[in-house]
Amino acid sequence: MVFFLLIISLLLLNSCTPQSPKTANPQSKSSSAYIQNKGSDTLVNLALAWAEQYQTLFPEIEISVTGGGSGTGFTALINGTVDIANASRQIKAEEVQQAKANGFEPVEFTVANDAIAVIVNPGNPVSQLTLDQVSKIYQGKINNWQEVGGQDRPIVRLSRETNSGTHVYFLETVIRLGDLKNKSFFSADTLLLPSSEGIFAEVRDNPNAIGYDGLGYVTPEVKMIALAKKVTDPYVLPSATTVTDSTYPISRSLYMYTHGQPSGAIKDYIDWILSPKAQQYTIQLGFVPLAATK
């Protein structure tokens, strides 16, 4: 009987208490330090690359990087379980409120830029679209490639799942064209694929498909679409240059957030990430470095 009670209480405990690892001390100034870094899945590969490189440069510093999504990272930062939160979106007002209630002000650092590439099968003759056309395609108002100058084929819309920050960004910036009052959204028959690989496998194989993903994930086996804000504007392909000079219409910044102004090891780490040397890694992983933005 005691055994039963034990099991039950264990289960209840598990379901009630949020998992909170020991709070790392963000003010640690000692030479050896442990930095916890969590959040955006878009940023996770880049954050890992930085962490690995930084640890080989400074072996006394230990950095752990985990994904889970931008929201997860902010929650962890607010609860004090991580030192740095990674995010592919800016912090929301209510998240700032929660942080203030916990006695600190989150400080934002823009650490890299990222473009969203719209991709099609290499066999698709369409190579340029306006944002409005992409929006109409994803809303289900354009259903045949013929309507945008392609072959007589049905359009198969591919998207990441709704929990992806990229999905939300695409919804707000492309489908709603940045208009906050616009309440239109993805056509119900949009295929929601659980992974980037799922999107690329289908676009590679299927001449009907259209998809989107971060520039860092694009492989040469798919074709990127040149985009224009308006019909009269030039059509631009995504690349480090076009993101930097803001001619490519759908690019965003990636962020890191800290507990108040960072100090000690965390400040050193952020400073290093913003240095031109660390920014080189963004190019290797398909992101766009900051330094060039200025």
Added chain:
Amino acid sequence: MKNKSEAIITRGIKIAGFSSIIFLLLIFAFLMKEGTPALAEVPVGELFNPRWYPIEKYFGILPLIGGSLMVTFFSILIALPFGVGTAVYIAEIAPQGIKQLLKPVIEILAGIPSVVLGFIGIQVLVPFTRRFLDLPTGLTAFSGSILLALISIPTIVSIAEDALYAVPRSYREAAIALGASKWETILGVTLPAARTGVLTAVMLGIGRSLGETMAVMMVTGNAPVIPNQWMSFFLPIRTMTATIASEMGEVASGSTHYHVLFFIGIILFVLSLIINVTASWVSFRKRTREQLVS
């Protein structure tokens, strides 16, 4: 001393036996606790909205229920003839050598992780489906049904084969003595005698199909569209299991979306309960009738 240790062991085994009931009750209680608030938070009419788009508070679960039922139904339609046919072949027709080869092969098929089948599905089955049937995309309910059939066939084969094996030898001998051919014996005597066991096999196969997540999520396209026409079988759909799996990861604990996902869990739980109860009811009837005969 010996008596004491024996008592402890007996007690231990008893606890192990009852633990599954305890776990079932705990799981059910947890599901109810987390799922029922959905009914208070979302108007019931809203749950029957044809649209599922949780990040904009559209919680229509009909497309998900429809998607699950459609792939399950068609997977069993495919798996039934293959599964029962294989069982009949192994139990009645195959010579000893082939029987000893086939049984372990079926068991290996049962042991293939569904994510591996899903991956093969994406790389091979999906492109093939699109080309062969000339569909807009191969990520369809049809592809999902085929994969699910592959997954449920081993379950059906092993249970149906056991049932055929349990038919007394004297039945077959009597049929052959009356001049029936081998085929007539199988169709007229052995299969009807094992009917309830075969039905149980099919029921468990249905349960297997309904609960399968990973393979379905990878090949059905996950578009939440209500399958309301025959053509829907060749279009993308979204199942309940895939929805829970892909959205539970990032949902805020305690939110409406979280509760609705658990509510979907309750629906799945109840459906599989109905299937299992039907299966055991069928085999229970068999036993009572056999007792009457003997």
